[in-house]
Amino acid sequence: MKKAEFKLEELSCPSCLMKIDKAVKSHKEVVKSSVNVMFNSSKVTFDFNDDFDVNIVKESIEKLGFDVLKVNVK
Structure with missing residues (x-):
């Protein structure tokens, strides 16, 4: 099992x-x-x-209109 951390653009509302x-x-x-x-x-x-490619999650977040600024995988 691995852990990922994504740094996003500033979130402006709880619904985001x-x-x-x-x-x-x-x-x-x-x-x-x-x-x-x-x-x-x-x-x-x-x-x-x-065996999972975290870029798939990154793309899902970006499709919502949020920028993923940095990805760390441990």
Whole structure:
């Protein structure tokens, strides 16, 4: 299992947080209980299966209209 952290553009409303949370959790390879969207720091963290390409989640967030500024995978 690996962990990802995405730094996003500044989030401006709580509904943005909910949209991003739903998009990340929609991927079956993501451990849903690990998803954390942080409003004040504009970050998303989640755990995922080793063979999963996190760029798929990045694309899902960007399709919602939010820029992913940085991706860290541990």
